[in-house]
Amino acid sequence: MRVITIFIAILSGFAVLGGYFLGGFFPVLKDIQAQILNAAITLMGVAALTGIFNLISVHTEKIRQGKKGGVYSALLIISLVLTFLLGIILRPEHIAMIAVMNSVIIPVEGALMGILTISLLYAAIRLLRRRVDVLSLSFLITTIIVLFTLSLPFGDPPLLGDIARWWSQIFALGGIRGILIGVALGSLTTGLRVLFGADRPYGGR
């Protein structure tokens, strides 16, 4: 079983990579890649449904065992099943589903994002109290410069605005580009480790 799963992961991975890098020379590789990606998207949809089914089963078990917070789990399951049935019967573009979106999902997301304002402020104050070094100081100076100079309602102040703009666009760009390249190198290495069978996150030792 272990050998089969490794073989499938490597084969499917290299078939997709072949489409990306050799598709120009061998058009058939592009077709194979498209078929594989289509199948993967469909299976991702099924995997999403399986994950949601697992969420229901975990919370049903919580209610059945009478664990603490069972009332919340009941609310979760009721709202999940009702929304799903409504979506299946009426389709997601129906006015009722849009109303669900506008009355629950968007307000809660917006309010959670709003609460982040206070959490982030608290985190920034804690950072300054706990750790005063070159990294935290450059972090806080940049935050203050960007927030208090480039976000003023009456436009940028003459000289300070230019300095702040240079600071946030040129100075920050070097670091952001370095971090992006670092993340890309990390993704590249992780992808290669999976494709060569060194890492097997799908199971099997």
Add this chain to the structure above:
Amino acid sequence: MMLSPELINLITGGLGFLFTLLIFSYMLGDNPLFRIAVYIFIGVSSGYIAAIAWWQVIMPRLVYPLISAITSASMLNLGVLSSIIIAALLILMKASPHLTGVGRIVMAFLVGVGSAVALAGALIGTLIPQILATINAFDTNASSLNNLDPEMLINAAFVLAGTALTLAYFHFGARPKADGSLHRLALIEIMAWSGRIFIGVALGAVFAGVYAAALTAFIERISSLINFITGFLGNFL
């Protein structure tokens, strides 16, 4: 029974008002009202995602093509779709703790495809464009075409230095010293220290962007609360 658009707007606005207040109650600390709102939010979002997955992925990519393949008796399409259906059933087995091993084959396929897409995306979408953007700023042909001034060259050099120093910070290769302790080379250590400044500045700029977005969302929610109250009271006054 058909609800009028005004009534739908009132119900939607009322629920939005209620959920915003429940979430904002977290400012007083973790409490049951906040938890009720969050659990309902997770339930509704999951149900919505499941409905979207059903109507926008499973039906158009699996069910409709299957019906079409059966009616047109296309054996090739039927074979391909049957294999996807079998794979889908194997994934569904993962929901049961006893049968989770059966779905491993399909998970291996998804992980293989996902790794390849991530690898190609990292290479084509990030690594090559970012490196080219850093190099192209020094391209003499491009600079003569665009009348690149010395200030832009200095800026480009600064960005290049920032990129290199940031990457140097993540270089953790070390050599053992005579006393057995591990240390990076002195040059790398100096570069890494300078890289910390660039990382701090980059994270600060990102943090400021996120904070500005959060502040905008906060103001929008407060504004929606006020609008709902004034609109609601306007019906009675």
